[in-house]
Amino acid sequence: QVQLVESGGGLVQAGGSLRLSCVASGRTFSSYAVGWFRQAPGKEREFLATISWSGGVTNLSDSVKGRFTISRDNAKNTVYLQMNSLKPEDTAVYYCAAELGASIYSLEHQYNYWGQGTQVTVSS
Numbered sequence: 001q002v003q004l005v006e007s008g009g010g011l012v013q014a015g016g017s018l019r020l021s022c023v024a025s026g027r028t029f030s031s032y033a034v035g036w037f038r039q040a041p042g043k044e045r046e047f048l049a050t051i052s053w054s055g056g057v058t059n060l061s062d063s064v065k066g067r068f069t070i071s072r073d074n075a076k077n078t079v080y081l082q083m084n085s086l087k088p089e090d091t092a093v094y095y096c097a098a099e100l101g102a103s104i105y106s107l108e109h110q111y112n113y114w115g116q117g118t119q120v121t122v123s124s
Contacts, residue, residue: 002026002098002113009094009118012086016122020081022096022115030054030074033104035111036081038092038120045095050104051079057104086122093117 008020022034035050049060049070058070064083072079079096097111105111 002029002032004096004098004113004115006094006096006115006118009120011121011123014087014122014124016086017082017084018086018120020083020094020096020118020120022079022081024077024079024098026077028100029077029098032098032100032113033102034070034072034079035097035099035105036070036079036094037097037108038090038094039117040089040092043092045108046092047106047108048094049081050106052104053102059104059106061106083120086120088122088124090120090122092120094120 003025005023036048037045039045051058051070055072067085069082095117096115098113099111
């Protein structure tokens with residue numbers, strides 16, 4: 001099993017940047033694919049990005065491609081979501097999720113492990 005804790009959220013002005021971190025417990029974190037999702041008030045949870053266990057394969061949704069990047073440091077049991085050129089519509093609670101496997105996953109039901117989320121608020 002793995003437990004996930006997100007951090008790095010906060011209040012930022014439009015056009016600014018934030019880097020979210022997802023720190024995992026467990027010695028086998030390097031065997032897990034990780035994804036980032038977000039949920040804005042009144043909306044469904046939205047897929048943002050995913051990264052393979054090795055970091056060699058990534059996929060980002062069209063809504064954030066070119067602004068967000070995902071990376072990982074398995075030595076630190078951490079996956080990052082770098083968010084640049086933030087917009088007010090990026091305001092949401094951001095979640096990381098993990099799933100054991102060699103692939104990458106973009107659907108909620110493909111992940112068994114979730115963090116509690118971190119709030120990101122972008123002011124105009």
